[in-house]
Amino acid sequence: MTRRSPLPRTTLLAAATALLLAATACSTGTENTASSPSDTTVTLALDWTPNTNHTGIYVAQELGYFKKAGINLKILPYGSTDPNTLIASHKADFGISYQEGLTVARAAGQDITSVYAVTQKTNVTIAVSAKRDDIRSPKDLDGKTYAGFGAAYEKPLLQKVIRNADGKGDFRSVALNTSAYTALYANKADFAMPMPTWEGLEADLIGKPLKNFALSDYGFPEIYSTLIASSDTYLKKNPDTAKKVVAALQKGYTYAADHPDKAADLLIKANRSELTNTELVHRSAELLAEKYYRAADGTIGGQSAKRWQDFADFEFSAGLLTDADGKKLTKTPDTSQFFTNDYLPKR
Template sequence: MHHRPLIPAMAAISLLAVTTACSADTDAGASTTAKDGTTTVTLALDWTPNTNHTGIYVAQAKGWFKAAGIDLKIVPYGATAPETLVAAHKADFGISYQEGVTTARAAGQDITSVYAVTQKTNVTVAVRADRADIGSPKDLDGATYAGFGAPYEKPLLQEVVRNAGGKGDFKQVTLSTSAYAALYAGKADFAMPMPTWEGLEAELSGKPLKNFQLSEYGFPAIYSTLVASSDQYLKKNPETAKKFLAALDKGYRYAVDRPDEAADLLISANKSILTNTELVKKSERLLAKEYYKGADGAIGTQSAERWQAFADFEYKAGLLVDANGKKQTKTPDASEFFTNAYLPVAK
């Protein structure tokens, strides 16, 4: 799962600026080739640069995109979500998450997941570490949840609480600060932070959290961070897509094997943003150890079972609508929401 809270000033840009930066034609959806033979590929970020994006910046710094004949243009996150840019063919690729692709695809938008950046669900239910009265999600009945106002949050948490033995009754407030800050300020009892960033940030700030993994309470595993494209782009540019993902995959594999060096490359490319180098290093090590790589050793790949399980949840929760805004009357076939066809062949 991925959260998109309020946009910080440094990341806020207008839709006009985004569409200008993304040169893909809304009708063609084809990459442009320069005189030197390189192909321009645009990638829209889902937030300011962070460790979920490490493979991108590693591949860029190492020259792997360039070696593949790709001139990568990274589009900063702004007022328009990457899913919207990709589906409108204003960006060739975009950083997204399973819920974002599921709801967009179910509504008839042209978006397909092509690479799973994280294999382990990168979000937990968290409370202050000193809350001895909360030993399980079942103890959250009657408590206050601090979230970002996304439609999926309440039904997800209700299922987790009920699976833990509770009723799923709790209050909600919208976050105006970081999750751990809200918890320690007494504004809420629990939140859903990313353990690879906010969780570590909380620890470094002397405000540690106690986490409950969603999978331990029967919730299906989620691809919290992924790379998406459009069917139109993929069909018109299959070889470019394969070269792009091969370079990207090489970047994330480097991050798995050399987290500290990968973190240094990420920081070097984003010095004005990633000023807390200790946080970046700790985050990179944790992602390399538990998140980029699946239990079966998989990197980048996705499964139909995992996509269908989450689509089933979204459908049952009444969160999926069609192109006309009407609720879906049957569970969608989630095997159409992703593809592994453009990934490099495992050696």
């Protein structure tokens, strides 16, 4: 889960959308589409305006990691089309994805595979205003109002967490048309699911802190909130290029994990018009480096078969997975082909 359905978005400039359409029109599909004899052109679609989830990409771009690998990376700005769709329809070679969206797409037979996990910890929490002394656990959310975004998984996820905390899982929902902390402090809702690495920090900076309940503390499986995905078609046609791209990404995110302050500066440098709140960017970069980029064993980018299967089991049990014809699946899908670690550099 990342900044698409469960989190607020602002409108991009029409020019950005036009650029996306123009760029995707010439997206690559073979090894021989480089902009010069020595560089292979590769496209990567963003899931929203540049933010700290994308730091490693811009670090690798700014420090020349892609260039040194012979890759001419073209970053496609977010437009009106979800990156999962662009990847599965072969209009982007790579793109930012997330476990929930990719699971739904892959279960329905779409051509998309995760090749890199940006975040190793679930980057969304259940949050309430820090002033709410009456809410000390998710079980206290029974009878309360949730400010959501209409994603199918929100209700069953919240019900599972509340019930695991000894509640009933009964709550009302309203559509969130503002930031989570604004809705909570204005008493338009009692709880929401913001990103602690962005909205949570932003709330602190403006004096509206949130109290958070981590999903995994209440029996919900950890989720890869931010992924980088490609298609099986692209990976099979371009295995060497794919390995170079993933290696450059890993170098970029390793740098971001080791040097968050410098990485934040590089991200801001590449996106000055979008990232004007530099304090927020730096604090977010530091939190991601401290708690999100590295797995428990210290590694970066890898993915766990158990984590993929656990989340698919939840989505199946909640009736959220359908086939290509829109019919609900009758058994839990085998997620072993939903992701791969094969393109990561060998340790």
